[in-house]
Amino acid sequence: MDLAKLPVEPPKRRRIGVLTSGGDAPGMNGAVRAVVRMAIHCDCEAYAVFEGYEGLVNGGNMIRQVHWEDVRGWLSRGGTLIGSARSMAFRERAGRMRAAKNMVLRGIDALVVCGGDGSLTGADVFRAEWPSLLSDLIAAGELTTEQVEPYKVLNIVGLVGSIDNDMSGTDATIGCYSSLTRICDAVDDVFDTAFSHQRGFVIEVMGRHCGWLALMSAISTGADWLFIPEIPPRDGWEDDMCSMITKVGSIGQLNRKERGKRRTIVIVAEGAQDRQLNKISSSTVKDILTQRLGLDTRTTVLGHTQRGGPACAYDRWLSTLQGVEAVRAVLEMTPQSPSPVITIRENKIMRTPLMEAVQATKDVASKIHAKDFAAAMTLRDPEFKEYHRAYLNTATPEHPKMLLPEGKVCPKPTNSLGSPGTYFSQRMRIAIIHVGAPAGGMNQATRAAVAYCLTRGHTALAIHNGFPGLCRHHADKPISSVREVQWLESDSWVNEGGSDIGTNRSLPSEDIETTAECFELYKFDALFVVGGFEAFTAVSQLRQAREKYDAFKIPLIVLPATISNNVPGTEYSLGSDTCLNTLIEFCDAIRQSASSSRRRVFVIETQGGKSGYIATTAGLAVGAVAVYIPEEGIDIKMLSRDIDLLRDNFIRDKGANRAGKIILRNECASGTYTTQVIADMIKEEAKGRFESRAAVPGHFQQGSKPSPMDRVRALRMAIRCMQHIEGYAGKTPEAVAADPLSASVIAIKGSQVLFSPMGGDSGLEATETDWTRRRPKSEFWLELQHVVNVLSGRSAVGTNESWSCYEST
Ligand code: ADP
Secondary structure, three states, X not given: OOHHHOOOOOOOOOEEEEEEOOOXXXXXXXXXXXXXXXXXXXXXXXXEEOOHHHHHHHOHHHEEEEOHHHHOOHHHOXXXXXXXXXXXXXXXXXXXXXXXXXXXXXXXXXXXXXXXXHHHHHHHHHHHHXXXXXXXXXXXXXXXXXHHHHHOOOEEEEEEEOOOOOOOOOOOOEOHHHHHHHHHHXXXXXXXXHHHHOOXXXXXXXXXOOOHHHHHHHHXXXXXXXXXXXXXXOOOHHHHHHHHHHHXXXXXXXXXXXXXXXXXXXXXXXXXEOOOOOEOOHHHHHHHHHHHHOOOEEEEEOOHHHOOOOOOHHHHHHHHHHHHHHHHHHHHOOOOOOOEEEEEEOOEEEEEEHHHHHHHHHHHHHHXXXXXXXXXXXXXXXXXXXXXXXXXXHHOOOOHHHOOOOOEEOOOOOOOEOOXXXXXXXXXXXXXXXXXXXXXXXHHHHHHHHXXXXXXXXXXXXXXXXXXXXXXXXXXXXXXXXXXXXXXHHHHHHHOOOOOOOEEOOOHHHHHHHHHHHHHHOOOOEEEEEEOHHHHHHHHHHHHHHHOOHHXXXXXXXXXXXXXXXXXXXXOOEOHHHHHHHHHHHHHHHHHOOOOOOOEEEEEEEOOOOOOHHHHHHHHXXXXXXXXXXXXXXXXXXXXXXXXHHHHHHHHHOOOOOOOEEEEEEOOXXXXXXXXXXXXXXXXXXXXXXEEEEEOOHHHHHOOOOOHHHHHHHHHHHHHHHHHHHOOOOEOHHXXXXXXXXXXXXXXEOOEEEEEEOOOOOOHHHHOEEOOOOEEOOOOOHHXXXXXXXXXXXXXXXXXXXXXXXXXX
C-alpha cells in the first residue's frame, strides 16, 4: 500500500456516514433520506455505507458519497435501498480494523446506524475500540499518525429500525407500525371468511423475544386469545382458552344463537411459550381448538409480508424526525458523551444512552430465559404493560376479579363523598356520546369503554346521534336514543371506521334545558365524549352550565377524535393517523401517475379547517415540496419562490426521478390562492417546462378502516378515561364540580398522557384555546413546518444556503 497516496488533510466539510443493518424495516429509507439531507443542510457531506457493516469492512465502492437528489422519493419506498446484511467479519476485531481504516481514508468520523440491538451493540463496540483500532493500524503500518490525527474521536448515533419493537427505552421503533398495519390488513381480511363460515383462525405473527406486534394486533383486531413470550399463560392454559372461547365465541348452537359471535381469532407470537419455556406453536393451538371444541380452525402464518411494503405515515414521520435528530446529535456530541440512541416517548423525540437501552433489551431476554417473567415485564416499557392490561380488560369482559362490589359505605367525614355512613354504589351509569365529524377510532374507543364498563359492573349507555339525538328522542319518545350497550354489539366495532352510534356537530347550548332533563332522566353518573373541537366546546358549555344545572355536576371527559387534530391541550386526536395514512396513499398514487410524463406537480388540497396539522404532517410523510397552511397564509412572494424551487428541482433531477412532485394546501390556507389558482399559476409560470394539476381528496381523507395506531390508542385512552371517571364514584355533585379535572381532556403532551382541566384560570378554555380559529393557541407541530422546508430544500430558497452545499456535486 502506498501510504503517500492516502489523504492527510481532513476534508473541508465534516463527513457523516449512514448505514442500515440487521433485519430491514419499512421506514429505514426515510431515515437515510433525512440523515443525508439534514447532513447536507448542516454543511456536512453524507456518505452511505452499502450492505450494512459488510460494506464498512469491504470499503471500495460500498462507501459512497450521496447527494441531495440521490434520495429523492425514498420516503415511499419499502425495505432499505442501501442494503442490509449480517456481517460476520464485523463481529471480529480484524474486520472492525478494516472498517476503521476505510472510514479514516474517507474522512468519515461519525456514523448513524439504523438497526436492531445487535447492530447498535456492534456500533458501540466499534466506538469503544476506536482509539485502539487506530493505534493498531498505525503499528501495522496501515495508516500514519498524521492521517489518524483528525479522526481521533468516532461519533456514533443509533436509530432503532426493527419491525418487532423490541428495544427498551423507546415506545416505537422505525418499522413497527408499518408491520402492524400489514398484520391488521391480513387479519381484517380473514374476518370476513371467519364470519361467513363461523371459523376459528390462529394467526402467527413475528416476534421471537418480543410480543409487541402480537399484542397490538390482538388489540387492533379484537382477538379472543393471545400468546406472547413475555407473559406465558398459566399451566392449564388449554382449558382456560377453550372455556373463554366457548363463553364469548362461536362454539355451540346455544351460544351461537344467544351471542351471535361468529368468528374466533387467536394471535400467537413466533416466540410464544409456556411457563416451562416449551414453545406454543400456532399448529398446537389449532389442534386444541379443533379437537377439544370441534371448531373448524385454520392457521395463517404471516411471513415476510410483515416486513414488506411502503412505510405507514407514522414510520415516515418517525424516521424523518429521528434522522434529523441523529444529525443534530452527531454535531452536538463531545468525546465524553456516551453514544445516544434516538428514541420516542409518546410524542416526543428523545436521546437515550445507547448502551443502557441495549442492556435493558438484553435483560428482558435473559429474564425470560430464566423464567422470571415478572421481572421481564418490569423491564419492558410502561406503555407495553398498560396495553397488555388494557387488552385483558377488553378481551375478557366478564372477569370476576375485576368486578366492583355493588356498593360501599362512605368512610369518615370528608368533603368529597356523601355524609359518613351513607351507602353508595361504586358502579356507575356512564354515558357515551360522539360529537362532531366522524373520525377513525371513535368506534374502538366506545368499544373499549363498553368492555371496561362491563368488566367493572358499570352500565354503559350509548347516546345515539349526539346531543340533538338525545333531546329529540326525549321530546317525542318514539324510541329511546339512550341505550345500554351489550358486549356483542360493540365487539363488532373493533375494526370499523366512522361512528356506529352516530355523531352530530350540534352543541348542548341549542337546548340546554332538555339536555339537563335528559341527564337526570337517565341518571347519568358520568359523560364520556368522543369527538373533535365540537366535543371540546360541548363539554365547555356543560361545565359552564353547572352553575344552573346540578345534572352536569358529573365527570365530563373528552377523548379527542378528529382528523384535524385541533383539540386544545393535546398533541394527538384519534382519527388523525387514519387520515394521514389515507392521504399519503392518495399522494403516493397520484405522484406515481405522473411517471409517464415525468414533469408534473400536483397541488393537493387537504382538510383540517383552520389548522394546518394534517397538511404539514402529510407533507413531512410524502416529502412535499411545499406546504401551505392557514397559520402562515399564502402570498405572492412565497408562490414565486416556490415556483423557482420547482423549476430548479426539475432541472436538477433531469427527469431521472419519474414520480411527480407534491404541494399540499390546507383548505383554509388562503381565500384568494385556491388550490386551482395555485395549480394554474404554476402551469403558467412553468412555460411548458412542467405541468401542474389540482387534486382534492375531500372526504376520502376520513379513511375507511381506522389505522392500527388509532385503534390501539383508542383502547388505551378510553380505558384511562374510564379509570379517571371511576375516581368520582360516590362523590357529591359539589365535590365533583369543585374538582377542575372533573371536566377535562385526555391529552398526549410531549412524553406524557395526562388529563388537562377545561375550566379555571389555568384551564384549557382560558389559556390554550383560540375560539375564533377553532384550534389551540400554540400548536406544537408548527416547528415541523421548518423540517419539511429543510428536507425539501425550500428553507434555503432565496438565500442559496442549501444549494451551496451540493451545487458542486
Ligand atoms: P439486529 O441489529 O437486527 O439485532 P443482528 O443481531 O444480526 O441484527 O446484528 C446485525 C449485525 O451487527 C451483525 O451481523 C454484526 O455485523 C453486527 N453485530 C452484532 N452484534 C455485534 C457485536 N457484539 N460486536 C460487533 N458487531 C456486532
